[in-house]
Amino acid sequence: MPPHTLGSLAHALSAATDLDAAFVALAEGLAETDRGASVALFRLDAKRSMLRERALVVDGAIERVALEASLDQFPKTVGRTIADGGLFADLAEESPGFARMLAMPRVSDGGWLSVIGLRVDGQLAGLIALLEPKRVFGTRVSERFAPMVALFEMAFLRFAEREARLEAVQTLEDVTQKVHGDYLARLAATEEQLRQARSTPKPDASQAAVLLSRERDDARVAEETRRATRKLVVLEQQLTASVGALEQAHIELHRPSEALRQRTRTLYLLDRVLTLAAAREEPRRLADGLLALVGDDMQAHRCSLFLRVPGDPTTLYLAAGRGLAPHVKEGSHITVGQGVAGKVAESREPLLVMDAGEDAIPHPLLGDEYLTTGSFISFPLVLHDELLGVVNLTNRAQHGMFVEEDVERVRLLGMVISLIACEAALPERLHGSMSES
Helix, strand or coil, X not given: CCHHHHHHHHHHHHHCCCHHHHHHHHHHHHHHHCCCCEEEXXXXXXXXXXXXXXXXXXXXXXXXEEEEEEHHHCCHHHHHHHHHCCCCEECHHHHHHHHHHCCCCCCCCCCEEEEEEEEECCEEEEEEEEEECCCCCCCCHHHHHHHHHHHHHHHHHHHHHHHHHHHHHHHHHHHHXXXXXHHHHHHHHHHXXXXXXXXXXXXXXXXXXXXXXXXXXHHHHHHHHHHHHHHHHHHHHHHHHHHXXXXXXXXXXXXXXHHHHHXXXXXXXXXXXXXXXXXXXXXHHHHHHHHHHHHHHCCEEEEEEEEXXXXXXXXXXXXXXXXXXXXXXXXXXXXXXXXXXXXXXXXXXXXXXXXXHHHCCCCHHHCCCCCCXXXXXXXXXXXXXXXXXXXXXXXXXXXXXXXXXXHHHHHHHHHHHHHHXXXXXXXXXXXXXXXXX
């Protein structure tokens, strides 16, 4: 799988507004991996253990087909693997028959069919089926496609939680409307009886018993109305508490998903920069890659990497930058002890500022039209007690603010940058190439 496919799929899934958009992104990711393969999404009726719908992407649009297929039709070992989720179940030589049962597109050689389960709250909620052509050489498409399905499963869980929340809100509204309607109907009936009683001529002695019975009935109806109103208030309170608990559960479930998404992005960026280092790229490209590692991971629209000038421990030069002002050029020099990066280089301690407008140290990087937030991190790159440089991060995406936890994350990324820069002799090579140009 090309390195950019997993990262672009993660971005497309996070930007998807509904499950259909997420599935189209998954199908496009598969097309970049192998255009001969096809993928289908199946929704499960959990009460009957039946697959009720097959979704397939055709020319960028969702094609749906109603199904009546039972999970019991799969072999027992395959069914257990599907129910457990997390791994593809291979139908092997039985692939053509099960592909027809699932209404998958035809493949000339019958193909290989693999199925994986999607779980929500510990229960099977859907399936992903992959049909790929038979090939003698090379790895199976299912092996390369598995990481994409893992990313899609997080999006599937997110939309399933949203559907459950909307269903709970709709149930609350329906129950409230019904109880309120019953209350209004009983109130109207009581008012009508009172109106008729008041308009009736004064009864004689023979009608006194009837009138007394009617008044008792009116009192009973009024009491029942009062009790129904009280039950309605209690029910509304219970449903409000339930909706609040559901929203809190959604927040708690979202936190591990977000943490996993962050780790996936970090691993992808580390793989990309290690690939650059192993390929012995020319120094400018390697410096840009090292800056992108920390800048993309921390979602900083504006960042810069300073390295020490060879033979001069009091001077740093701008090795790479992104989002800087037009007058700030690569190769520019700063003195240790002056400005933000210079003071961080002198102290060898990281600097975190949450509001640059209150207590930031004046520096050209913080005073032009490119600055959109008042929070930044400046971190020294030190290896074996030797200063290699400084990395600066600001203008976090969506006007975000850096916090203490971000400093620890930059500490890990800074260690990787220091190791790679030292091993590749980047400060010396890059400064030499800038001097020649």
